[in-house]
Amino acid sequence: MASLLLTITVLFGETIPREDDYVGLRQAGLAEYGIGHYARAEEFIRKALVLTETINNEYEVALSYSALGDIQQAKRQFADAERDYRKAISLLSHHRERSHALATVWRNLAAASTAEGRYGEALAALKEASRLVAKNKVEDPCLNAQILTNLGVIYYHQRKMAKAESSFLRATELQFTANNLLDVDLWQIVNNLGRVYQITRQYAKAEDAYRRSLQLAEVRRGDSDPDLSIVLDNLGSLYAGTGRYQEAKSQFQKSLAILEHSRTSFDAMFMMRTLYGLGALYLRENDAIRAGEMLARAAGVTRGRVLPVEVPEVLDVLDTYAKVLKDLSNSVEAQRLQMEAQRIRASMAYTVRVGNAK
Known part of the structure; x- marks a missing residue:
C-alpha cells in the first residue's frame, strides 16, 4: 500500500483586513487556508467575493472563485471545487492578459x-493549461512542474508507466523552487518516480528514489513533518515486497511515531497506510x-473514504482485517466488515457518472 503525491497551486497569495479591503480579505483567506483553517479561510474569501461582485471587478471575482475552489478541494468536496474553478475559468477567459x-x-x-478518478476530464484540463502556457509563453517553471506531475499521476493510475516515468523525469529536470508548502516540490516528484520504479520492479532505482526523496523532504519540511510518512511508507512497502521485513517494519514504525506525535494536521489516509503496513508485517510473523x-485502527479510518x-486501499484494509477477526473467532465483526467491503464494491460497480450515462 503506497501513495503518489498531487498538489494544487494557490493563486496570488497576516493581518486582519478591513471589511472593505477585498485584496486583504482574499490574502487573509489564503493565509488561513495555508495552515489548514478552512472554515475561517472560506469566511474571508466569501467576504472578498461579495465586495468584488459589488464593484464588478471580474478579475478579482475570478480570483475569489479560484480560492474557493482550492478550499473545497482541500475539504475533499470536489464537485463544489469544480463548480468554483469553472466559474473562475469562465471569467478569466474574457481577459487574454490573464x-x-x-x-x-x-x-x-x-x-x-484526478482525485475523483475522472482521468479523461483531467487530461483535457491539463491540455488546455499546457496550450495556454505555450501560446502565451508563460514563464513559470513551478506551474510546468505541476502540469507534468499531474500528468504523471494520471498515467500511473492508468498503468501507463512509461508515460508516467517520462512525465516525472521531465518535471525533475525543471529548475524551480516551491513558493510555499502547497506548491509541488522536488521531493514529491522523486517519490512519485520511486512508485513507478517499484511497480515496474526496478527495485534498486525505486529505493534510490525514495531515499533521495526522504532526504529532500527532511531538508524542506524537517524530520518530524507528517508528510515524511508518505515516503517512509513507500520505503516500507518496497522492503516488505522484496523480503526485507525488518527494514520494512523499521520504516513503518518511524512513520507511526511521526504521525502519533505530530502537532500538524494531516490526511488520515497517512495513518491508515502506516497501520496497514505494520499489521501486514505482524500477520506475517x-x-x-x-x-x-x-x-482495527486502520479500519477506523476507512469510513467515508x-x-x-x-x-x-480501503478494501485491502477491510478484507485483511476481516480475515484476522475470523482467526480470532470474532465472526460477527468479520462478517460486518465483509458486508461493508461488498457494499463499497457494489457502489463502485453500479455508479455511472453523468458524463458516461447513455
Missing part, C-alpha cells in the same frame, strides 16, 4: 478531476493479536 492565472486554474481543476490492533483512487 493567461497565466487561467492556466493555473485549469491545472487545479485537473487535480480535482503470525502475531494475530498485534496485527488485529493495527488493522470513497474516492476511486482510495477504494482499493
